[in-house]
Amino acid sequence: MKKIDTLKAGQEFFLSGTIYTARDQAHKRLVEAVKSGKRLPIELEGAIIYYCGPTQTPKGKIIGSCGPTTSSRMDTFAPLLLAKGLKAMIGKGARSKEVKEAIRKYKGVYFVTYAGCGALLSKYVKKVEVAAYRDLGPEAILKLEVKDFPLIVAIDAKGGNIYG
Amino acid sequence: MRRIEAAKITKAVTELVRKASFFLRSDVLSALRKSYTAEKNIQAKKILRAILDNAAYARKQKLAICQDTGFPVVFIEIGQDVTIHGDLKTAINKGVGEGYKKYYLRDSIVNDPLNRGKSKFSVCIIHMNIVKGSKVKLTILPKGFGCENKSQLKMFKPTASIKEIKDFIVQVVKDAGPDACPPYVIGVGIGGSADYAGILAKKALLRKISSRNSKLEKDLLRQINQTGIGPMGLGGSNTALAVHVQTYPTHIAGLPVSVNISCHALRSASITL
Structure with a gap:
């Protein structure tokens, strides 16, 4: 994770380790939990969140198609999660001024990955388990073990931003 | 009967x-291959390669x-x-x-x-x-709804100029920016009513991508590709694969224009029984 702090916008990065999927409804719940002082179902300190809701898992496969969803829909939730220890986000597309500012303030990073390439990205997922909110179906929080997951640094901790 | x-x-x-x-779709694949060959930006080319590899992997592995x-x-x-x-x-x-x-x-x-x-x-x-x-x-x-979210409708005055209409369509693409998985296919519905223009725009996405396009479509494609948004919004000359315009008669008081954006994963299939 230390390596993440030195990343610069535009750089390629291959991630190996644990990431959590979370999208709209999971973010809504996480933020509600933080605001009401409830215990979170995942440890946010140092966590990496992947904006993704995979397809069902075909028989004999580890995961189905699992590409990124549009990050900007999570913009209203991200600053609070960054304040609570979230280290990195993976998604697609641009972020708001507030998110950029929070990334700089809390020394986080925002990655993008190959958008619309969910089949290809499934190759880099080695293990999957449901971590929380199973009732959300495709929007449940999954714990993924990934190996060499291809990323591009989109916004770095120093304010560098590939989207300008 | x-x-x-x-x-x-x-x-x-x-x-x-x-x-x-x-x-x-084979026409989408061909258009992507053509874009890959023509693209000069190295990162954009790499992304287009990943998009083509993804299509091949999906086909082989029976994955979405x-x-x-x-x-x-x-x-x-x-x-x-x-x-x-x-x-x-x-x-x-x-x-x-x-x-x-x-x-x-x-x-x-x-x-x-x-x-x-x-x-x-x-x-x-x-x-x-x-x-x-x-x-x-x-x-x-x-x-896909990432791109559906970026679609827009504008009810123009019947006296609006072609330039105003073109500017609106290009602006819709700029508003979508990197978010909706470019290179896009742009469906445009002009005429009809507010609801029908939307259906026309969506139907326009069903038309096969080919080199047979109207002057308006060619102009729009050129203008959209000049925005430099590029694949994944990281720059390049391929922001859209095609622009398809469908028209329908409309009322003397109006000129509805609907833009339906599709991501590069434009999927459809047909059968006749």
Whole structure:
């Protein structure tokens, strides 16, 4: 994770380790939990969140198609999660001024990955388990073990931003 | 009168779900290959390569091209000399639901748009048309919602200039920016009413990408590619693969223009029964 702090916008990065999927409804719940002082179902300190809701898992496969969803829909939730220890986000597309500012303030990073390439990205997922909110179906929080997951640094901790 | 069993419709729709979800349209593939060859920006080229590799991997592994397996839109053209034995709408929705389940796609549809709740595989959106003859043509367009979210409608004055209309269409693409998975295919509906322009724009996405385009379409494609948004929004000369415009008569008081953006994973499949 230390390596993440030195990343610069535009750089390629291959991630190996644990990431959590979370999208709209999971973010809504996480933020509600933080605001009401409830215990979170995942440890946010140092966590990496992947904006993704995979397809069902075909028989004999580890995961189905699992590409990124549009990050900007999570913009209203991200600053609070960054304040609570979230280290990195993976998604697609641009972020708001507030998110950029929070990334700089809390020394986080925002990655993008190959958008619309969910089949290809499934190759880099080695293990999957449901971590929380199973009732959300495709929007449940999954714990993924990934190996060499291809990323591009989109916004770095120093304010560098590939989207300008 | 020709008689078609509703069960046959269900089976056909299930098969269309498979075809559309696993196999990228050949015209879209050709357009992507052409873009890959023409692209000079190294990063953009790399992204286009990944998009092509993804299509090949999806086909080989029987995996959905994109995890957003879309909001299925079904267009059905029913010959006036055909009777359907059974409930047609139920048959179509059943075919979609069964296909999405059978092929391990994503249950992305919530019944209640306000209170959301548990997502499901069905229902779909159905556009029905009565045509001449005794055939039934079914088309499915599983529309990803990242790009659907970026679609827009504008009701112009009837005296608006072509330039104003072009500027609006290009601005819709700029507003989408990197978010909706460029290179895009842009469907434009001009004329009709507010609702019908939207349907025209969506139908425009069904047209095969080819080199046969109107001057307006060529102009728009050139202007859109000059924005430099590029694949994944990281720069390059390929922001859109095609612009398709469909028109319809309209009222003397108005000029509706609807823009429906598709991501590069433009999926659809058809069958005629």
